[in-house]
Every structure is written in C-alpha cells, then in structure tokens.
Amino acid sequence: MSSPAEPQPEQVELVAVVDQGQAGIRLDQFLMDRTRHLGITRSKIQAWIKSGFATVDGRPCLRPGRRLATGERLELGKIPPQAALQPENRTLRILYYDDDLVVLNKPAGLVVHPAPGLDHGTLVHRLLHHFPELSQLEGARPGIVHRLDKDTTGLMAVALTEAARLRLTASFAERGVKKVYLALVHGRPDSSGLVDAPIGRHPTSKTRMAVVAKGGKPAHSEYTLLWTAPGDRFSLLCVRILSGRTHQIRVHMQHIDHPLLGDPTYCPAAHASWQSAIPGLNMVLQRPMLHAWKLGLPHPRSEEPMDFQVAPPKDMFQTILVGSRTTQRVGLIGMPGCGKSLLLADLAGQGIPVWSADRAVAELYRPGQNGWELLRRRYGERFTPMPTEPVDKKALLQAMRDIPGLRREVEAMIHPLVKHHLHAFWKTNYAARVTVAEVPLLLESGWTSGFDLIVGLACDPHRRRDWLRAHRGWDDNLLADMESWQWPEEKKLQSCGLVINNPGTREGLAQVALRLSRVLRWLRNQDVRRRLAHVQALVIPAPQREYHDSTAR
Template sequence: MYNNDSSDEKENTQIWTRDALFSDRNTRLDKFWGTELENDGISRGKAKDWIKAGLAEVDGVLCKKPNYKLAGGEKLTLKGEVENNSLIPEDKPLDIIFNDGRVAVINKPAGLTTHPAPSCPTETLVHRLIHHFPEIQNMDEWRPGIVHRLDKFTSGLIAVALNDHDRLALSAAFAEREVDKTYLAIVHGVPDKDFADINMPIGRHPIHKTKMAVVLKGGRDARSSYEVLWTDPAERASLLRVKIYTGRTHQIRVHMAHIGHPLLGDQVYGSQQHTILKNQSKPLSELASRQMLHAYSLSFNHPETDERLSFTLTPPDDFITLLKELNSSVQRVGLIGMPCCGKSTALKLLSEKGIPVFSADKSVSDTYNKDGAGWEMIRQRFGNKFTETETGNIDKKKVFTAICEDGDIRREIMNIVHPIVQHETALFFQTNATTPLAVAEIPLLLEAGWHTQKLVDVVIGIRCPDSKRTQELREKRGLDPETLATFDSWQWDEKAKMDCCTAIIDNDSGVDELKANTEKVLLLLAEMREAKAKKFDAFLKALFKQEDKH
C-alpha cells in the first residue's frame, strides 16, 4: 500500500505502509524496507538513514533501530523525503480501447511501466495518460487514474479512472473482487490437469526478498484458476487461460512456477527452464524475450451507470509469433518397413538432401559397442556370454543367434535396448526441433507401440516385394529361409504395417524408382506442414473469437 503525505508534512515527503508477513520473521527492519522499496529506487542505506532519523514506526511506535528484528504481523510505516519530480506529459501513442469521459480502457504494450517511481521517473503509461487525458493530472501525484497495474512486461487491458469519484469507485471494486480479470499465458511444458484451481497464499520469498513465492505461513490468500487451451506438438509449451480472483504481486507468475510450469520468458521465476529452452532452441528463447503473459479480458461495472462493461483484446504480435513458431516445430517422421525393404537406402537419399536422419539399427549397433548405452547392462545380466573378452565389444552375431533360439533372451535384450533407442530417437527430434522435418528409421516403431506415444507425427512405409527383399537378405546377410522366417515373425506383416502409414514409398525395382517415389512423399510432407500452419492460424482466429464470448 502506498499513501501520499498528509497536509502537515513537507511537500516532498512520502509515507509508505506495509504489513509484515510471517515470512518476514527475523528480518531486519532496514532490510525489509530496502527490499520493499527497491522498485521505487529507495536503497537499503537510504531506508536505514530514515529509520535512524526517527521516521519509522512499528505498530504505531517510533523505532530508530535499523537492526530491529521483525516478528511478523506488525504494521509498519516509513516516511522519507524524495525528489519532487512533477509529471510531465509525454506525447506518445496510446491505444485507447474505450473512453466515455469517465472511464478509459487502455491496451498497455509489453515493456511499458504502468506508473512512475524513482527507479523509472519517465516514459511510463501515466506520462502518456496525462497527455491524452490532461484532466487527470492533478488527481494523484504519482498514479493519476491508476486503479490497478500490470507488470512492465505484461501486455493487455488496463482500466483507468478519469476523475476522483470514479477512481475511488473502481478501486473499491477491485478491492472487493468485483472485477473479472482473465489472462492468456504461454507456460513451459504441459500441466497434468486440463483444468485446475490454485489456491495458495503468496508472500515475500523467505530467502530472495525481491521475489514473491507461495508461502504457507503468513502469506496473503491468492487464488488462480487455469484451463489448457493448446499444447504444442513437441509438448514444450502450453497456452493457458488463467483467471485470477485476487491481485497479489506476480500472482500468475508465482502460481504457475509453483506447479512446475513457469511462463516462457520469465527469467525471474523460470530461469532454469528458460536456460534449458535456450540450450535446446535459441530462436524460441529469443522469441520469448519477456514473460509471455497477456491481460486478455477485463469486466467491471461502470462506476456511474452500474452497467457491466466487458472487454477482450487479442494478444500482440510477439505472443502470436511465438505460438506459431511452437506449432511449426519439426515434423517428426518415422520410417518403417520389413527387413531389407530399402529403408537404409531411402534414409541415405534423404540425408543427401540435407534432411536430418536417424537410424534405430545404427543406434542398436552402437549400444552393443564397449561403453555403449546398453553394453554394461547386457554384461551385468549375461556376463561374458556375448563378449570375447572382459572388455571387448558385444558380439552381434552371438546376440542374434541367441535371440533366434531363445524367446526369453530376446525379450530381455529388447527390454534393455528398446528404451535406449526410444530415448535416443526422442533426443534426435529434440536436437532438430527447429528444422522443417527430420526422419528416423525405426523398424519396430509399430511393434513397440511408440507411434501411440507421440514419438512421431507421421509414419512413412517402404513397401518392397517379398522376392526382392528376401533375395537381398540372403545375399547381404547370408540368412537361410528358416532364419528369414524367424526374422519376419518378430514384426507385423507388411500389410498391417502399411495400413498404419500416412504414405507409402514403393521400392519395386531399383534406386531410381525409390528416389522418385521418395521425392513424391517429400512433397506430400511439405503440403502437410503447410496445411498444419493454415489449420493453426484458423484455430487461433476461432479461439480468440470464442474467447471474446467468455
């Protein structure tokens, strides 16, 4: 709470009042005030001087001890003389959504501070307001017309009163929670629940006093609710509709961080997640250059007519651009087919075109090598059964023979190898998240059920006549018909595989045909990406149109 000086004080004296919370217990008085007034440009040293000068009170009793330890729950007052900078109107753009001469609703852009403070004495929303509405200039020395505020880097709707009577009425409406406020937020990850209510008290962070936090003892009641509106295909971020029922400092940012899903771009409450995002995708982290929070809707009763006024505002370009970039994440293609159908050749053709590729077969082969991901686990389970020496690589031929002869060994080997390959496939797609598409050749994609776990977006099949592929299996791998039959028995039959594919590349003859058919599928994939972008544009338009009705 902030109060102007009373009439018997010097003209440039300001009075601040605060309630100490339980979380402030054992905090020095000068440290408390230094933290509280940091955003006003008041240092701890200045607060200490004022306390020593007899300008501080604790529960109405004068306190001159800067090192006084708070118990929590006290009523604190501090006076101080500050430089008296009169507000000078600034002739800069102001996006006025509504104005009837008594109340105005403004679209505050991200990056614009709501009202002046010693740390930000000029170029605030208030400076623009008094240029466009000069009648409010004498209403309040520092915050004329302001009845609520938005963080500097939060965009969206803010209400302004244009006279003292309406300012008091609107301030009371906010205090009595008669104003409906809804925000749109882009958060890290995917919340466990599509709908949830967060009713957790907020207070000063017990260690980092410049931050707020969920404080179970001594915090002020704070309630928010959210609904998941959309999640990006790679599940890196989600778009939420968030409604707040109280107005605590940084409430949405604190509540979302508390449940493990801080806002994208919030380097105060989500610094760890922001660093991870930056390492994974620098372009995305650069697009999230501020906390991605937008005051989307505002509804209140007109202070004079009592008519219910409701406003909505589509998010700004940076918000929309980030959503579109998240939606356009890499098209994850899974390439499947029967053994020796031409998958490796197709993968090579794609790689030659500069498309990122991954081979599950190579991943399995690498995991058998000494110090490979599965090498130690297989040795722990089977000892030196599949190795020539204590430190040698696993003999792939021995493993193949064993899994052909013993179904139990095959299942155990697969239980070791499959999770490794699945992890490496996911990591491959994650590494190439900013490319248009990436292709992973995964022979057992369907059999392992990974297509149902959203590992890939599109499944492409290579179809090859049995006579052609079995001939190559015999010639390249020296497999007899019985072994070939065993090999095929581990997989779905070709028809079942192809029935699950979005598109099929036929490999009936030679490389030229395979190359031509691969080009056709690449065109289809490009069309799918374009259709996806258009569909998302339509989704956003429909979403915001629908949101307007809330």
C-alpha cells in the same frame, strides 16, 4: 490541444512531537492529520515518506506504516517542486473511451506511471497526449486506478475525471471488478485450483514479493487449466485474481511450483533448464508470459456493467508454438530388399538424423557389447566362439531357422537392447525437427506407440527378390523363411500412415527421398496450424476485431 497545467511547489514544512494520546499511530496517518488543511492525499504523504522527506528523531524514516512512540520528534521537510509531466505522442491501442474512462490494451515493455528515476516513456505520458484532460488530475499518476507490471500485456482501465477515478478506485477496493489473466506456466498444474496465500515483501530482497507467514496481505487467485504442451513441458492457465497484490500471479504460481515462463525474478533456473534445448525458444521468450485477458467493471457514471476481452499478443502464441515443438518421429519399414537402407542414406544426405535397427544390432553384437555378452552367457561359445570377434550372425541365423522357438528367445533378449538404442538416438536428437528410424520389424514388435508416422516403402516383389539372390546370396528357402518372420507385405503397407514406391533406379529413389522430406515438412506445418487453431479457439472470441493502425490513437 491544451498543455498540462504547471504544478505548484508544495509549501510543506512541519515539525511536531508525538504526545501521549498519539502513541501507536502510523507515521503517514500522523502527518496526514497535521496537513489535512492543505488537502494533501494520503498517497502523496506516503510517497514523500518513501522518498526520505520525513525524519523521526533526526533520522530518515522510509516506512509509512511505522508506529510512533510518545515524545518522538517528527520533521517533514519542504518538498521540492514536482516536474511537469510531458505528453508523448506515442501509439495507444484503445478498445473503448468516453468522457469518464478509457480502456486500452497495454503492450509489453511499457511502465504504467512515472517513478523516481523514471520521468518519461510511461503509459501516463502517452495518455496525456491522447487525453489532455488528464493534466487536470492531481499527482504523477493521473487517472491510474490499477496497474500492470512493465512486461505484462493486456487490459487496463484509466479514469479521465476525478469523479470517475474515485468511483473506479472504490469498485476495485470493493472487489466489484473482474480481472482474468492468461499465464504460461512451467509444468502441468491440476485442472483447477485456488491459491489462498498472503503476500508481502520478500524477507531478503526489497524488489521481490513472497508468500509470507506473517505481515502479508490476503491474496486469492483462482486458476483453470486450458491447455498443456506435449510432455507436460508447460501449460496455459486462465487465472482470476480476487485481490490485487503486487506480482500476485507471479508469486502465487511460484508458490505452487509452477512459475511463469520467462520470469527472471520468480522462476528458479531448474524449471527453465529445458528451454535451451528447443531451438528458437529463448529468442521469443523475452518476458514473463502474463496477459490481462478479461476485464469487467461497472461504468463509473452509469454503473452499467462493462466487459472487455482482448487476445494475447503475438509473442505468447509464438512461445506456445515454438515451446511445444516435438521431434517428428518417422518409422521406415518394408520387406527385405525393398531399398530401405538406400532411402535412409538419401534422407541422411539431406541432413535428417537417421537410425537403423540393423546397424544397432551390429553394434550390440560387437565383442564386449551387451548383445554379445547376453548371447555368450546364454549359449556359451556357440555364437561367440572367439572373444575378440563379433557374434557369428550366420550361425545364429541358421540356428534360428532350425530350432523351433530359438528366434523368439533371441528376440526377447536383443529387442529391448535395440529399443534402448533407439530411445538414446531420440534423446540425442531431441532438438531435430524430424528423425527417421529404419525398423524392419517395427509393426511385428509393437513399437508403433513411439512414432508419429509409419512410412512403408513398396517395391516390385520380383525385383527385390532378384536383388536379394544376386547381392546377398539368399536362396528361395531363406527368402521364404525371412519373409515368414514378418507380416505379409500387403498387411504391412495397409498399416502405414504413408506408402511410397521404389521406382527401381538409384536416381529415382533419391527423388523419392526429396519428395518424402517435403511431405514430412508439410505434415509438420499442418500440425502447427492445428495446434495454433486449437489455442486460438480457447482464447480469442469469435469474431475478434482485428487491430490496425486506424485503431490506435
């Protein structure tokens, strides 16, 4: 393996005065005209200016585009020798290479080329090891014809010869290259759109770009919505850029109020406030979620069209899966006396957040609570005879049995309060993987839209009625009335997504609770697999080659 050629020191030292015919010329153009005989490229002249080697009237000028005035004195100091680029034996994921170019899959965290203060650990250093012929190319960016941000992953093309570099550079300049990205953005944009907004330096921050009214370069980005997470938290976009400005997608997505997930530079804190509430999300979301997905370009020698596509990295899928997690909301129903409350207690013992409609009603019926106040205002002291005592539920129950229409009137007042109580429970347990709510009249009240699964607890009718007689003192008339207010047991259970049986013993019911929690976990895992398969079908070509160590150089 050959070593990179040692670069020679630049022997440039220039003093010149702008004459009348040169007024208005750019600084970099002026210096390039004066050094043309040395074969120095414009990009190198611009790099020298930005590094402070040029002065105008004795003061350093760092702007290559500065317009000169007649009589100004320019000096270009002697440029110190450039340190040799040292090859580094680090892995590259190569999709294609020949004598003219290489197409690779860049990982996150890798800077493309050296810069002031960064003289090792870049993609260029790795390329020099695997493709030593690059050492024959000029400059600190041999073969680089386009760039990706440090934390952007995906497809890059690199020229291996000067002729290939010039042809590829021309293809990029003439928009003969197709560049398509995948981006995870906050919220839910329109199904498609075109962002036509010029980009320039941020007016107050030198390290940022921005959409600017004056002085920016034209920039166009087309996007298509591929998928949106539950609750419109974030979306997966396919973005094609028709120009290649610095940070273009990041700036344009911020401009339309849908900044990239994980982007510390362009994502306002208000957009990311929900992330901390999702367990584990901030652990996987460590970079701006942007991936160079597709690349189409003409071959630099044959001009034959070439198209490449590479699947997004693991952290992008992890962000999608973790970020789109929702609480599995389970509703528990059953006939009176079937053991719902005991089962709920067993589930709570496993650490599952649980909620009971009966307990919520008991709270609402306490003195001064909303349910107590509504009943007192509507019916006076009939069911709230003492201002310091809760609602007289026995008197209320008897009145609902005796007075036609009273039950529905009371339910119309109390059920919205109970439902609000339930929503508060869900909000409090936003980060839980599963919650279980016992709602005896869930089906009858029509609340099923808020639940992911309705579980019905079946029990031998004779056993549960005997239990109600023995432990609650219900007679046959009360039993008949209470059951008449609900759907028949057969209809209830047929409407459930899952039916479990109470075996009739406390120990047996505890085992049922354990099995139920395992089934719920299995259902959540199945949901994750379905979601992953759906997203993979959108972004991974079939079949997609799997990369192993043997594919890396």
